[in-house]
Amino acid sequence: MSSPNRLRVAQIVFAKDLRIERRSKVLTSQIMPFAVVTLVLFAFALDGDVILQRTAPGLVWLAMLFSSMIIVQRSFAVETADGALDALRVAGADMSAVFLGKWLALVVQLLLLELVLLVGAVVMYGIELRGSGIVLLVTSSISATCGLSAVSTIYAGLASGVRGRESLLPLLVLPVASPVLIGATRAAEASFGTGGTVTSEGWPWLGVLSVFAVVFGFGGSLAFGPLIDD
Amino acid sequence: MDFHAEIGESPAVALQDAVALISDFPALAGLDLTVARGEIIMLTGPNGAGKTTLLRVCAGLTPLARGNGQVMGADIATGREEVRRRVGMVAHSNGLYDELTVRENLEFWGALIGAGDDEVRQAMSMMGLDGRLATVPVRGLSAGQRRRTAFAILVVRRAGLWLLDEPHAGLDSNARDEVDEILKHAASSGATVMLSSHEHDRAQKLATREVRLAGGVVVGDGQ
Numbered sequence: 164m165s166s167p168n169r170l171r172v173a174q175i176v177f178a179k180d181l182r183i184e185r186r187s188k189v190l191t192s193q194i195m196p197f198a199v200v201t202l203v204l205f206a207f208a209l210d211g212d213v214i215l216q217r218t219a220p221g222l223v224w225l226a227m228l229f230s231s232m233i234i235v236q237r238s239f240a241v242e243t244a245d246g247a248l249d250a251l252r253v254a255g256a257d258m259s260a261v262f263l264g265k266w267l268a269l270v271v272q273l274l275l276l277e278l279v280l281l282v283g284a285v286v287m288y289g290i291e292l293r294g295s296g297i298v299l300l301v302t303s304s305i306s307a308t309c310g311l312s313a314v315s316t317i318y319a320g321l322a323s324g325v326r327g328r329e330s331l332l333p334l335l336v337l338p339v340a341s342p343v344l345i346g347a348t349r350a351a352e353a354s355f356g357t358g359g360t361v362t363s364e365g366w367p368w369l370g371v372l373s374v375f376a377v378v379f380g381f382g383g384s385l386a387f388g389p390l391i392d393d
Numbered sequence: 394m395d396f397h398a399e400i401g402e403s404p405a406v407a408l409q410d411a412v413a414l415i416s417d418f419p420a421l422a423g424l425d426l427t428v429a430r431g432e433i434i435m436l437t438g439p440n441g442a443g444k445t446t447l448l449r450v451c452a453g454l455t456p457l458a459r460g461n462g463q464v465m466g467a468d469i470a471t472g473r474e475e476v477r478r479r480v481g482m483v484a485h486s487n488g489l490y491d492e493l494t495v496r497e498n499l500e501f502w503g504a505l506i507g508a509g510d511d512e513v514r515q516a517m518s519m520m521g522l523d524g525r526l527a528t529v530p531v532r533g534l535s536a537g538q539r540r541r542t543a544f545a546i547l548v549v550r551r552a553g554l555w556l557l558d559e560p561h562a563g564l565d566s567n568a569r570d571e572v573d574e575i576l577k578h579a580a581s582s583g584a585t586v587m588l589s590s591h592e593h594d595r596a597q598k599l600a601t602r603e604v605r606l607a608g609g610v611v612v613g614d615g616q
Contacts, residue, residue: 165507175504179490186492186530241490250488253452254550255477256505 169260176264180238181271189237190272195279198230202283215288217358220351223284224344227277228311232333234272235315238265239323248323248391258388262316266383269312277304296354299365303350306372311343313379321390346372403466405430405554405585406451410460413446413609420446422609423460428587430553433580435600436589442606444589445484448556451587452482465553478506481552483560487543491532495522495542498531503549516548520575537568544575547584555579557588561595573599 167175184190205222209215215222242248251261281304284290292300318335322328346368352358353365406428413421420443428434436444449455451464453476461468467475489498499513499522517523520541531539540560547555555576561569576586576599590596596603605613 167504167507172505175501179493179501182497183490183492241492244491245489246484246486247488247490249454249484249486250482250502250546251505252454253477253480253482254502254505255474 169257169263172257172260173263173267176261177268180241180265180268183241184268184272190234190275194230194233194237195276197233198226198276198280199283201226201229202280202287206287212289216290219284219288219290220355220357221344221348222288223277223280223351224307224347226280227273228337228340228344230276230280231273231311231315232336234269234276235319235336236329236332238269238316239319239328243323248320252391258391259384262320262384262387265320266312266316266380269316270308273308273312274305277308290355290357292354293356293362295362296356296365299350299362299369300354303347303354303365303369303372306369306376307343307347307350310372310376310379311340313376313383314340314343317379317383317387317390320387323391342371342375346375402430403463404428405432406462406464406587408450408460408462411450411457411462412459413443413450413455414458415446415455419458420609421450421457424606424610426604426611428585430585431580431583432602433576433586433600434588435596435603436587436606437591437593437596437603438606438612443609444606445558446609447606448482448484448558448587448589451476451554452480452556453477454482479552480554480556481547481550482556482558483540483543483547484558485562487539488546489531489539489542492530494528494530495534495538495545496527498542499545499549502546506550508549508551512549512551516545519548519578520545535568536563537565537571540564540568540572541575544572544579548579553584555584555586555588557586559590560588561590561592569595 202222206215209218285292315336319332322331322335325331350365350368350372353360353362404427406426408424408426411421411424412419424443424447436447438444446455450457450469453469453473457470461470463469464476465479467479469476493501499516503513517527522541522545526538531542534542560572564572580586602616604611
């Protein structure tokens with residue numbers, strides 16, 4: 164019996180997390196409706212087509228950020244509910260691979276959520292996607308999601324053994340994730356051409372988002388094990 | 394069943410002057426203990442005696458502040474990862490995923506160490522989890538069946554040292570007897586079992602040795 168390598172362990176954890184999500188349907192039956200309701204409430208609060216179209220990218224990413232907190236909590240609740248996280252430690256599982264698997268599973272779930280939110284924004288806020296902005300929108304959304312997921316996975320792991328983690332996690336993650344909110348919003352504005360912006364104005368923000376994702380992805384894979392252990 | 398037989402004849406546990414701190418409180422206060430392979434050790438003692446901490450030290454989860462020790466032939470200070478690969482712990486929780494079936498849980502834990510279908514099937518059969526139970530989501534199991542699934546994971550992982558914190562807690566009388574049978578079978582197959590309990594009567598029936606703790610040290614040690 165030979166121990167699997169890091170990538171294989173990450174793949175096993177990734178598949179397990181998505182299988183649990185497919186069974187529990189928390190994303191589709193609870194979080195997506197919550198996110199859509201949030202978009203609707205924003206529309207009620209900012210009643211007016213012009214304001215909504217101007218602020219749509221920010222509103223989408225705010226809804227995304229709030230909804231992501233629930234997904235992240237859920238991702239670690241399955242690990243702590245019956246002591247599986249401790250069991251992973253005792254089993255000598257490579258925790259950087261566990262981080263990688265959970266991170267990627269979270270990216271997949273958040274990308275699905277983002278798709279729903281973007282469609283919701285197009286339908287409810289009347290924003291129009293320009294052909295020249297599609298590549299920027301897709302790449303910046305993926306980069307932002309990778310960064311947000313990495314930060315969330317690190318802090319959710321850190322908070323998993325703490326009482327009151329449900330309220331602690333947003334307090335830890337939201338300030339650190341603010342560059343993602345700013346960068347993703349600016350890139351989305353450039354993609355949509357909101358407020359007279361042009362697509363080229365969004366590319367530098369894609370750079371910021373990519374650097375953020377790489378730094379927290381790499382840092383997380385190094386720090387996750389020691390953070391969980393201590 | 395091969396429970397890390399390649400480790401040789403070194404004691405399952407050898408602790409000397411072990412001190413472990415929980416929030417600056419010495420939960421273990423200079424404890425000495427040697428456990429031979431294949432023993433069933435029952436740790437008894439009042440709450441706060443250090444039973445859980447001793448199990449966590451042996452699992453490589455709580456570090457020693459002073460003293461030294463070897464678990465399954467590996468040093469617990471310098472070879473923590475090696476220790477963890479050779480031991481298995483079932484505490485008050487079972488380490489299971491509720492949404493997954495019994496088989497999927499075992500396959501997950503097996504895959505993490507490279508165990509194949511044969512090992513999973515063998516463990517399920519040994520714990521009486523084959524047949525209809527294999528496809529039941531864990532959330533639908535009784536407390537006794539959940540505990541059996543947790544033990545099956547230890548078998549899949551070939552854990553040479555089973556560290557069990559109150560394994561009878563929350564189980565009815567039949568399930569408790571079932572647990573005892575499983576532990577005897579595991580020990581006869583080559584595993585070493587260390588468990589904590591408040592029940593002296595059960596200790597006398599099950600264990601090959603009872604170690605009594607108080608104040609973080611051994612105060613009684615008898616066959």
